[in-house]
Amino acid sequence: MTTDICFMSATQLVHLMRRKELSARQVMEAHIDQIQQINPRVNAIVTFLPELGLKLADAADKKQMAGENTGVLHGLPVAHKDLVDTKGILTTLGSPIFKNRIPTKNALIVDRLQKAGAITIGKTNTPEFGAGSQTFNPVFGETCNPYDMTKTCGGSSGGAAAALACGMLPIADGSDTGGSLRNPANFCNIVGLRPSPGRVPDYPNAAAWYPVSVQGPMARTVQDVALMLSAIAGPDPRSPISITTPAHFFSQPLERNFKGTRIAWSRDLGGLPVDSRVTQVIDSHRHVFESLGCRVEDEEPDFSNADDIFKVMRAWFFALLFGKMLKTHRDHIKDTVIWNIEQGLKLTGVQIGEAEKQKTALYHRVRKFMETYEFLICPVNQVLPFDIKQPSITRINNVKMETYIDWMKSCYYITVTGHPAISVPCGFTAQGLPVGVQIVGRHQDELGVLQLAYAFEQATHYYRHRPDMASLSCL
Numbered sequence: 001m002t003t004d005i006c007f008m009s010a011t012q013l014v015h016l017m018r019r020k021e022l023s024a025r026q027v028m029e030a031h032i033d034q035i036q037q038i039n040p041r042v043n044a045i046v047t048f049l050p051e052l053g054l055k056l057a058d059a060a061d062k063k064q065m066a067g068e069n070t071g072v073l074h075g076l077p078v079a080h081k082d083l084v085d086t087k088g089i090l091t092t093l094g095s096p097i098f099k100n101r102i103p104t105k106n107a108l109i110v111d112r113l114q115k116a117g118a119i120t121i122g123k124t125n126t127p128e129f130g131a132g133s134q135t136f137n138p139v140f141g142e143t144c145n146p147y148d149m150t151k152t153c154g155g156s157s158g159g160a161a162a163a164l165a166c167g168m169l170p171i172a173d174g175s176d177t178g179g180s181l182r183n184p185a186n187f188c189n190i191v192g193l194r195p196s197p198g199r200v201p202d203y204p205n206a207a208a209w210y211p212v213s214v215q216g217p218m219a220r221t222v223q224d225v226a227l228m229l230s231a232i233a234g235p236d237p238r239s240p241i242s243i244t245t246p247a248h249f250f251s252q253p254l255e256r257n258f259k260g261t262r263i264a265w266s267r268d269l270g271g272l273p274v275d276s277r278v279t280q281v282i283d284s285h286r287h288v289f290e291s292l293g294c295r296v297e298d299e300e301p302d303f304s305n306a307d308d309i310f311k312v313m314r315a316w317f318f319a320l321l322f323g324k325m326l327k328t329h330r331d332h333i334k335d336t337v338i339w340n341i342e343q344g345l346k347l348t349g350v351q352i353g354e355a356e357k358q359k360t361a362l363y364h365r366v367r368k369f370m371e372t373y374e375f376l377i378c379p380v381n382q383v384l385p386f387d388i389k390q391p392s393i394t395r396i397n398n399v400k401m402e403t404y405i406d407w408m409k410s411c412y413y414i415t416v417t418g419h420p421a422i423s424v425p426c427g428f429t430a431q432g433l434p435v436g437v438q439i440v441g442r443h444q445d446e447l448g449v450l451q452l453a454y455a456f457e458q459a460t461h462y463y464r465h466r467p468d469m470a471s472l473s474c475l
Contacts, residue, residue, distance in 0.1 A: 005030035006167030007466065010076055010224040013170055017064070017075045024064075024075030028057035028119065031077045035121075035168045040474040041149070044162035045079050045169075046125045046140040047090045053077060053121035060117065071117030072251070073231050076170050078118040081157055082126045082140075083175060084215075085204070086110055089120070094128040094137030096332050097325070108203040108239075109173055109215050109232055116231035124172060125159030129322065131337045133183040133381075133408055134391055135159060138334075142388055145187060146467035147434055151385035154184035160218050161188035165467055170219065171228045177213040177314065179380075179411025182423040185218060186380035186436030189465060191225050191453070192218045193422045194415070196444045200232050201239030207320055208240050211418060212313045220463050222424060222454040226250050229446065243444065250447065254454040259293030261452075264373040266300035272409050273396040274382045281427045281435040282379055288459050289377065292452075300376065301369040305358040306413040312347065312355035313416070314405075319344025336391075336404045359416055366417045367443060375452055376440040379410045380423040384433045414438070420446045424453040425462035434462075 005013070005027060016022040032050045039045050060075050080086055083093055085103040087110075092098045106114070114120060128137040135158025136142035143158045145151040146165045153162040157174030161184035164172055174181045176194040185192030197211035217228035234247035265286060268274045289296050318340040326333065326341050333341075370376070383393050393407035394400065401407050414421045419440050426437035437456070441449035457463060 003034070003167065003469065006034045008170070009221050010073070010170035010219055011221070011227050013076060014072070014074055014227070024057040024060040024119070025054065027075055028053050028077055028121070031121070031168060034166070037473045037475050038166045038168060038469070041144065041472055042146055042162050042166055043141060043143050044124060044159040044166065045122045046082060046159065047123040049089065049120070049122050053119055056119045060119065071115060071231070072227065073113065073171070074117035076118045077121045078113055078171050078173070079122040079124045079160070079163060079169055080110055080120065081160055081174055082123040083130050083156070084110060084173060086120065086123065089123065091123065092139050094126050094130070094139055096138050097329050099139050108201055108236060112232045113173065118171065118231070124157070124163055126156045127158070128334050129337055130156035130175065130177070130180060131334070131340065132156065132392055132404055133179060135184070144388060145385050146472060147189065147432060148385065150388060151433070152187065152388045154187035154381075154385065156180040157192070157218060158184045161185055161190055161192065164188070164190045164218060164220055166469070166472060167466070171224060172218045173215060173232070174218045175213060175215045176415070178310065178405055178415060179408045181216050181218060182380050182411050182421060182438060183408065185423040187385045187434060189425045189434035189436070189462065190218060190220050191222055191422065191424050191463070192216070193225050193229065193446070193449070194420060195229070195233070195446055196243065196420045197418055198239065198241035198243045199420070199444070199446060201236040201242040203236065203238040205239070207317065210317060211241060212317065212415060222450055222457050223254060225422070226254060226450050250450070252447075254451050256451040256455065257293065258452065258455060261294045261375070262373045263289055263294045263296045264299040264369070264376045265296050266376060266378040269378055269410055269413055270300050270303050272382055273399040274379055274410070275384055275396060277384060277429050278379050278381065278435055281429060282437050285426055285437065285460065288456060292455050292459065297373070299373065300378070301366045303362070303413045306362060306416050307409060309355050309359045309362065309416045310412045311343070312351060315340055315344035316347055316352060317344070319347070363417060366419065370442045374442060374448065378438050378440065380436040380438040382407055382410050384429060384435070410438070414440055419443060420449050422449050422453045424457055426460070427462060428465065
């Protein structure tokens with residue numbers, strides 16, 4: 001019964017709790033038991049608060065019995081990425097500098113989740129300062145991939161992805177600069193949506209106008225991601241770029257007729273090195289989109305300068321956030337973060353201005369391209385889940401990666417366009433490693449992205465393929 005509850009969809013769990021066929025306490029107890037069995041080996045949830053979870057679950061049940069409004073996420077256990085501030089709960093950013101840090105306020109996304117009825121039971125693991133798509137840090141160690149414990153789960157929302165894959169959580173929040181909602185979703189056979197900047201308002205934020213880093217939903221199914229988005233989207237005056245569309249817009253049905261919809265199919269986004277095993281899995285599912293009625297054509301936008309744009313924007317952001325810290329805590333910061341900060345400190349106003357100019361030109365090229373094509377289909381990651389002891393990918397198809405983030409270009413090229421994108425399970429290699437497909441939509445069209453992802457998911461059902469739970473259990 002515990003396993004059944006833990007692998008039910010979030011949508012189904014909410015439905016059963018509303019009908020009083022399950023209580024919030026039963027759902028919480030099942031997930032606590034799952035965490036206690038699986039987490040010691042996987043290390044996805046790094047701060048665990050079962051007593052708080054049970055207390056809040058009882059309160060949720062009482063609220064429901066009293067006939068009060070319980071919210072769209074009523075009774076769902078949730079854990080928050082360890083980059084996100086949680087009032088009274090340890091939040092380390094994966095850094096020894098903050099190993100004892102306890103915020104006095106929640107981040108806006110946490111407040112929205114809790115207001116919608118989700119119940120906080122802990123924090124999920126992340127790389128130090130969320131830097132890189134491999135989840136390990138000196139505070140909590142590494143998070144394993146549930147489908148192969150010798151491989152990485154990706155990152156930086158790696159703890160969230162692994163916890164979802166193992167049935168330890170039904171929903172989880174994440175964040176994405178260079179792919180951190182999409183990469184770990186891809187590596188762990190779950191769904192991660194990178195929303196448009198401003199779709200999920202980010203507060204507190206030292207760079208409120210910054211459009212590159214976003215927060216968003218993760219779950220095992222597309223419908224559950226849409227459910228979570230219906231709780232965390234919507235405008236807020238503390239975020240000047242927040243989109244005015246109300247959250248309940250994403251509560252509408254995801255079914256749609258795609259007959260005649262034009263899709264651009266890109267195997268490498270214009271020449272990026274991609275592991276042939278990734279390409280093979282994705283190419284083998286082209287016929288699925290065709291069977292949905294889509295007109296699939298080999299094409300991609302011109303991504304010229306996307307690499308330079310992203311690296312300038314990322315470096316500028318690292319210098320803004322951590323520049324002062326470098327002077328006082330250099331010995332407690334990992335080399336790759338130091339490199340990113342120093343790259344940012346070297347930037348001139350002219351370089352930043354040129355990157356903004358090039359980003360505008362790229363936006364318009366992609367906008368015009370997507371007047372013809374409603375969606376772009378491409379790889380999420382250029383590689384498969386790799387050795388957990390390897391900090392990052394250094395070579396793909398004999399092409400050397402110049403930095404620790406170069407292997408993530410298939411995600412961060414999309415980042416700089418500002419378009420919404422989702423990673424949805426697409427199959428497995430012969431060795432049993434997950435491969436996701438990336439669906440990119442038009443400007444601010446998260447609903448369209450969710451609809452196509454849902455249609456693909458319903459045609460393939462890869463979300464039903466669970467890790468071997470017996471091999472993960474510590475009992």
